[in-house]
Amino acid sequence: MNDEKMREAARLLKRSRHAVALTGAGISVESGIPAFRGAQGLWDRYDPSEYAHISSFMRNPGKVWGMLRELYRIMEQAQPNPAHHALARLEELGILKSLVTQNVDGLHQRAGSKRVIEFHGNGGTLICLSCGMEYPARDIRMDDLPPACPRCGGVLKPQVVFFGEPIPPRALEEAFEEADQCDVMLVVGTSAQVYPAADLPRRVAWSGGRIIEINLEETHLTQDMTHIFLQGSASEILPRLVELVEKS
Numbered sequence: 001m002n003d004e005k006m007r008e009a010a011r012l013l014k015r016s017r018h019a020v021a022l023t024g025a026g027i028s029v030e031s032g033i034p035a036f037r038g039a040q041g042l043w044d045r046y047d048p049s050e051y052a053h054i055s056s057f058m059r060n061p062g063k064v065w066g067m068l069r070e071l072y073r074i075m076e077q078a079q080p081n082p083a084h085h086a087l088a089r090l091e092e093l094g095i096l097k098s099l100v101t102q103n104v105d106g107l108h109q110r111a112g113s114k115r116v117i118e119f120h121g122n123g124g125t126l127i128c129l130s131c132g133m134e135y136p137a138r139d140i141r142m143d144d145l146p147p148a149c150p151r152c153g154g155v156l157k158p159q160v161v162f163f164g165e166p167i168p169p170r171a172l173e174e175a176f177e178e179a180d181q182c183d184v185m186l187v188v189g190t191s192a193q194v195y196p197a198a199d200l201p202r203r204v205a206w207s208g209g210r211i212i213e214i215n216l217e218e219t220h221l222t223q224d225m226t227h228i229f230l231q232g233s234a235s236e237i238l239p240r241l242v243e244l245v246e247k248s
């Protein structure tokens with residue numbers, strides 16, 4: 001399965017001038033972190049209009065923290081999987097120039113990726129909405145919800161982008177600069193339904209770059225702009241792909 005397509009993808013990467021990866025929740029599923037959409041997705045259990053929008057958080061932070069605490073308990077245990085390691089290796093080989101992730105779990109950095117642009121923030125930091133103090137999430141007890149700022153008692157919020165919040169300006173700028181330079185984009189484990197992240201592959205395709213997509217199932221990108229679709233689990237496909245790049 002996929003053999004010829006895998007070789008073609010490896011050739012494209014090997015010949016690329018500026019390859020960039022865009023990753024989504026699917027890449028961390030095999031680290032035990034649920035994705036948002038699709039089978040067993042988080043939004044099946046939690047209605048995003050009640051849990052994902054910043055106005056829901058502001059209205060009822062304790063309720064939203066119920067979901068967040070569950071995610072933090074999972075993230076605490078999660079380890080990078082072979083897909084994260086493969087992308088780190090591809091950067092080490094000098095092929096992947098940067099990685100834009102929509103994930104907030106920090107697993108790419110833990111796998112060794114250096115140039116990571118966190119498009120939706122990072123769950124490792126909590127910020128006080130009253131005094132602005134920042135804390136490592138691991139230092140904050142999450143017994144009473146919402147967790148309170150140790151200094152002023154204000155509500156703590158993860159440094160992640162909720163719907164209705166802007167993308168951190170620097171990440172936005174850097175990600176679009178990367179897309180403008182990119183001639184091959186590896187799009188891994190994202191449904192590409194959330195904008196502006198989903199504009200990144202579009203931008204690459206429109207300027208003549210090639211999209212290699214790795215996903216369990218087709219997305220709206222697949223028919224419209226994907227050059228090579230590798231169907232399957234990222235943790236199986238990416239290590240094989242990187243091995244082919246190394247051998248070729």
Ligand code: APR
Nearest residue numbers: 024025026029035036037102189190191192215216233234
């Ligand atoms: N390997 C490859 N792909 C996978 C795997 C896997 N093991 N498991 C799931 N997938 C795919 C699914 O088929 C789906 O297309 O990963 C994708 C996950 O999609 P989403 O759950 O929509 O995640 P993502 O695209 O990252 O969501 C974007 O939505 O709610 C927000 O802010 C949140 O950053 C998130 C954004």
